[in-house]
Amino acid sequence: xxxxxxxxxxxxxxxxxLADSIGFDKVTISALARGFGVKDASLYSHVRNLHDxxxxxxxxxxxxxxxxIAAAVAGRAGKDALVAFADAYRAFALERPGRYEATQMRVDxxxxxxxxxxxxxxxxxxxxxxxxxxxEPDLTDxxxxxxxxxxxxxxxxxxxxxxxxxxxxxxxxxxxxxLHFLLEHWPSATDEREADHG
Numbered sequence: 001x002x003x004x005x006x007x008x009x010x011x012x013x014x015x016x017x018l019a020d021s022i023g024f025d026k027v028t029i030s031a032l033a034r035g036f037g038v039k040d041a042s043l044y045s046h047v048r049n050l051h052d053x054x055x056x057x058x059x060x061x062x063x064x065x066x067x068x069i070a071a072a073v074a075g076r077a078g079k080d081a082l083v084a085f086a087d088a089y090r091a092f093a094l095e096r097p098g099r100y101e102a103t104q105m106r107v108d109x110x111x112x113x114x115x116x117x118x119x120x121x122x123x124x125x126x127x128x129x130x131x132x133x134x135x136e137p138d139l140t141d142x143x144x145x146x147x148x149x150x151x152x153x154x155x156x157x158x159x160x161x162x163x164x165x166x167x168x169x170x171x172x173x174x175x176x177x178x179l180h181f182l183l184e185h186w187p188s189a190t191d192e193r194e195a196d197h198g
Contacts, residue, residue: 006036008046012056019057019098024105027098029053058107061099063117068092070124077131079180085128086150086176093154104151132183142183149179 014035019027029050033040047053072088073081093100112118129142153175155161162168 006038006042006046008056011036011043011046012053012060015053016057016060016099016102019102020096021098024054024057024098024101027054027057054102054105055107055111057099058102058105059111059115059117061096061102062115062121064096064099065089065092065103066117066121066124070120073124073128077128081128081131082180082183083176085125086146086172086179089150090154090157090172093150094158097158100154129183132186134183134186138186138188142186145182146179149175 011032015027015032018032018035022031029040029043029047032053033043036042043053047056068091069085069088072084076084107115107118125143125146126139129139129146132142134142153172157168162171
C-alpha cells in the first residue's frame with residue numbers, strides 16, 4: 001500500500017483486517033505501518049497510540065457485529081429471533097475472529113457512551129429478551145447467560161476444544177433450543193424471594 005490517501009478510517013479498517021489474520025492482541029502500530037509501506041510515525045497523525053487504535057477497531061467491530069445480528073433478527077420474535085441472533089453471533093465470531101476478539105475489549109466508558117453500536121446492541125438484545133416477558137433484574141441475568149454461553153461455545157469451537165465425535169453444529173442447535181426453553185420458563189426474582197421466605 002502507499003502513503004497517499006491514508007485516512008483514519010482506512011487505518012482502522014486495515015487494523016481490523018490484520019486482527020482477523022494474526023489476532024487482535026498481535027496488532028501493533030509497527031505491524032500496521034509495514035502493511036501500508038510507511039514509517040510508524042506516519043500513522044500517528046491518524047491514531048494517537050496503540051490503545052487508541054485498538055479502541056477504534058473495537059468500535060468498528062461492534063458496529064459490524066450488531067449490524068449482522070440486527071439484520072438477522074429483523075421481523076422475528078421468540079425462538080426464531082433467538083436462533084437468528086445466536087447463529088449471527090457465532091458466524092461473526094468464527095468468520096471474523098480478530099474483530100470478534102476486539103468486541104470483547106473493555107472500552108473506556110466515554111467511548112461507549114458516544115458509540116451508537118453499543119446502544120443498538122443493548123436495544124436489540126433487550127428487545128429480543130423482552131419478547132420472553134423478561135424485565136429487570138431478570139433481563140440483565142439473561143443477557144449475561146446468553147453472552148457467556150455464546151462466547152464460551154465459540155471460543156471452544158475456534159480453538160478446536162470440542163473433541164467428542166458428536167457434530168458441533170448439532171450440539172449448537174440443541175444448546176440454543178435449551179436456552180429457548182430456559183427463557184420461556186425463567187424463574188422470576190419474585191418467585192425466588194417467596195421461596196426463600198416460604
